[in-house]
Amino acid sequence: MYSFNTPVLLSQKEAAEYLGTTVGTLNTWRHYGKDTIPYLRWGNRIKYQKEDLDAWIKANKKNTIATGGQNE
Numbered sequence: 216m217y218s219f220n221t222p223v224l225l226s227q228k229e230a231a232e233y234l235g236t237t238v239g240t241l242n243t244w245r246h247y248g249k250d251t252i253p254y255l256r257w258g259n260r261i262k263y264q265k266e267d268l269d270a271w272i273k274a275n276k277k278n279t280i281a282t283g284g285q286n287e
Contacts, residue, residue, distance in 0.1 A: 223265040224255070230263040234272070 230252075231238045245254065245261070252271045255262045 224262040225265055225268070227261050227263070230268060233265070233268055 225233060227238045227241055231241050234241075241252075241261075243249070244251065252263060253267045255264070
């Protein structure tokens with residue numbers, strides 16, 4: 216028997232919800248090449264692989280240190 220690791224594909228709406236943004240923002244990023252997240256295109260359909268979204272989140276994670284509003 217074959218064992219395939221089928222990637223989880225999300226629609227634009229699902230990807231936007233997963234990232235906490237809007238479909239319009241994803242469209243803008245894709246159009247202008249800003250914050251490019253890999254995507255798949257089938258005709259007029261756009262799909263995102265969940266693992267690509269997770270990788271993008273990890274790559275764009277910022278570490279901040281709360282200073283309580285004090286300048287040091």
